[in-house]
Every structure is written in C-alpha cells, then in structure tokens.
Amino acid sequence: MASSVNLTVKLGSLIFKNPVLTASGTFGYASEYKNYMDLNALGGFVVKGLSVNPKKGNKPPRIVETPCGMLNAIGLQNVGVDKFIKEKLPLLEDVDAHIIANIYGTKAEEFIKLAERLEGVGRVSALEVNVSCPNVSKGGALFGKNPNEVVKLASSVKKHTSKPVIVKLTPNVDDIAVIAKAACDGGADAVSLINTITGMVIDTKTKKPFLANKTGGLSGPAVYPVGVRMVYEVYEKIKVPIIGVGGIYNSDVALQYLMAGAALIEIGTANFTKPDVTIEIIKGIKEFLKVENIKSVGDIVGIAHSV
Numbered sequence: 001m002a003s004s005v006n007l008t009v010k011l012g013s014l015i016f017k018n019p020v021l022t023a024s025g026t027f028g029y030a031s032e033y034k035n036y037m038d039l040n041a042l043g044g045f046v047v048k049g050l051s052v053n054p055k056k057g058n059k060p061p062r063i064v065e066t067p068c069g070m071l072n073a074i075g076l077q078n079v080g081v082d083k084f085i086k087e088k089l090p091l092l093e094d095v096d097a098h099i100i101a102n103i104y105g106t107k108a109e110e111f112i113k114l115a116e117r118l119e120g121v122g123r124v125s126a127l128e129v130n131v132s133c134p135n136v137s138k139g140g141a142l143f144g145k146n147p148n149e150v151v152k153l154a155s156s157v158k159k160h161t162s163k164p165v166i167v168k169l170t171p172n173v174d175d176i177a178v179i180a181k182a183a184c185d186g187g188a189d190a191v192s193l194i195n196t197i198t199g200m201v202i203d204t205k206t207k208k209p210f211l212a213n214k215t216g217g218l219s220g221p222a223v224y225p226v227g228v229r230m231v232y233e234v235y236e237k238i239k240v241p242i243i244g245v246g247g248i249y250n251s252d253v254a255l256q257y258l259m260a261g262a263a264l265i266e267i268g269t270a271n272f273t274k275p276d277v278t279i280e281i282i283k284g285i286k287e288f289l290k291v292e293n294i295k296s297v298g299d300i301v302g303i304a305h306s307v
C-alpha cells in the first residue's frame with residue numbers, strides 16, 4: 001500500500017490540489033456552502049453561468065425529479081458578471097481553491113465582454129465557456145453543435161483573456177470528439193464534458209409537458225455512462241486536459257471518468273442531495289490509489305485505453 005498519494009493536477013499554468021471541482025449551476029457561487037463543509041478541501045469551484053446582465057431565468061416549474069436524476073430548465077438565471085465580482089467573489093477571499101467562472105452569451109460579443117470584464121479579476125483562475133446556449137445570429141442554433149462556431153468562439157475568447165479557457169461541451173451532438181477538436185483548434189486549454197442531455201417529462205394529469213419551458217436538461221446518476229463514453233471518445237482525439245462531468249455521485253464513478261481520460265472532474269446534481277459529497281469522493285479516490293499502490297492520480301488518467 002502506498003503511504004502517500006499525489007492528488008495534484010496541472011491544467012495549463014494552474015495547479016489543483018486535487019481533481020475534484022463542483023459543476024456550474026449546482027453549487028451557487030460556492031460561498032453558500034461555507035457552513036456545510038470545508039471549501040478549502042476542494043480543487044476548485046465552477047460558479048453559476050454568468051451573463052453580461054443579470055438574468056431572471058425561465059418561468060416555473062423549472063425542475064422535475066426523474067428516476068436517478070432530474071430535468072432542469074432554469075434558463076441560466078444569474079446575478080450578472082458585475083454583481084458577481086462586487087458581491088459574490090469577496091465572500092470567497094479566504095478560500096484556498098480555484099474559482100472558475102462559467103460564462104455564456106447569445107452572441108460572440110457577449111462572451112468577449114465577459115472575458116474582458118473578468119480579465120483583471122485575479123481571484124478568477126480560469127474561464128469555462130458554456131457553448132450549450134443559442135446563437136442568436138444563427139437563428140438560435142446552439143453554438144456547441146457547430147464545429148465552425150466553436151472554433152470561432154474559443155479563439156475570440158482566447159484573444160481577450162490571459163486566463164486558461166475551458167470549453168464546456170454539449171452532449172446533444174452526433175460526434176462530440178469533432179466538437180472537442182474544434183475547441184482545441186480555437187485554442188482551448190481544456191474541454192469539459194458533458195452538459196445536460198435534452199429531455200422531456202409529461203404530466204399525465206394535465207396532459208402537458210411538466211416544465212414551463214417544455215424541455216429541460218437531464219442530469220444526475222442516470223447520465224454518467226453517457227459522460228464516461230464521451231470522455232473516452234474525446235480522449236483519443238485531443239491533446240489538452242479533459243474535465244469529466246455528468247452524473248458523478250460517488251468515488252467509483254469519479255474513478256471511471258479518470259480512467260476514461262478525464263484529468264479533473266466536476267460534481268453537479270449530487271451536491272443537491274449531499275452537499276459534502278465532494279469530500280467523500282476525494283477520500284474515495286485517495287483510498288483507491290493507496291490500496292492499488294498507485295502514487296499519483298495522473299497515473300490512472302486514460303488507463304482504460306491501454307486495455
């Protein structure tokens with residue numbers, strides 16, 4: 001049994017103390033969780049998706065539970081980038097973990113504005129660019145479905161920031177490896193995947209879709225085999241680090257993502273049922289490495305490909 005294990009991970013110029021982060025939209029602006037757990041234990045947090053102006057989001061109902069998961073159509077509600085910088089970030093001053101700003105817009109100019117606005121904000125370590133949003137100049141088609149748009153968006157954001165750029169991919173595409181490659185061609189320092197999978201629940205009493213938005217994004221344990229498969233496929237096609245996300249609820253699933261090729265992982269929906277699940281996952285990964293006599297977490301990244 002290895003006496004100590006190395007959990008640190010490098011992403012560009014950043015060093016993470018361990019590979020476990022929280023996923024955007026599922027952990028607020030992180031400070032809300034201060035009373036529930038030691039935030040310093042985590043590798044970092046990806047905060048709720050930020051837009052140039054505050055956004056109220058969609059009308060309720062916006063959430064519905066499903067077996068082993070949930071469907072959400074929150075509609076990217078957030079306080080806007082300025083309020084985030086002024087009121088939310090200072091609450092994390094004393095926290096020793098990376099803060100990653102997830103950003104979204106409906107046209108490239110909005111992503112650029114967000115990158116510029118966050119450029120001077122030292123506390124934000126990296127940008128995660130959510131491409132699962134409609135591009136108004138392309139009739140509302142998702143940015144993330146079109147490789148050319150992904151190349152353009154990644155390179156535009158890169159030109160306006162000195163921070164590492166992570167492109168967060170939608171699974172609602174034919175070939176996610178093509179989109180991941182496009183993100184890299186645009187200069188992405190890493191990709192994260194997956195965002196939610198589009199779904200619908202119908203209320204048989206009202207005979208109508210349950211969510212006011214009709215469709216929503218499926219997340220939670222039900223989606224993890226899709227995420228693991230997609231990380232596996234992307235790992236073979238790109239050179240930059242992958243952040244695996246989707247349905248991780250325990251250390252075994254976290255390890256599956258790492259073995260498929262993820263260098264880091266994000267925990268989302270599982271935080272809703274167990275706010276400190278991330279701590280358990282870090283412990284579980286550490287224990288596995290000790291028992292297997294593996295010195296560094298990096299040694300298992302992509303290991304499932306060598307079989």
Ligand SMILES: Cc1cc2nc3c(=O)[nH]c(=O)nc-3n(C[C@H](O)[C@H](O)[C@H](O)COP(=O)(O)O)c2cc1C
Binds near residue numbers: 048076130168
């Ligand atoms: C309520 C909710 C809000 C979310 N908000 C965002 C968001 O603002 N930006 C984003 O990129 N992803 C968002 N996501 C997607 C998650 O970050 C994650 O990619 C997805 O839920 C899959 O992981 P999970 O199954 O562990 O939740 C949201 C997910 C949920 C459930």
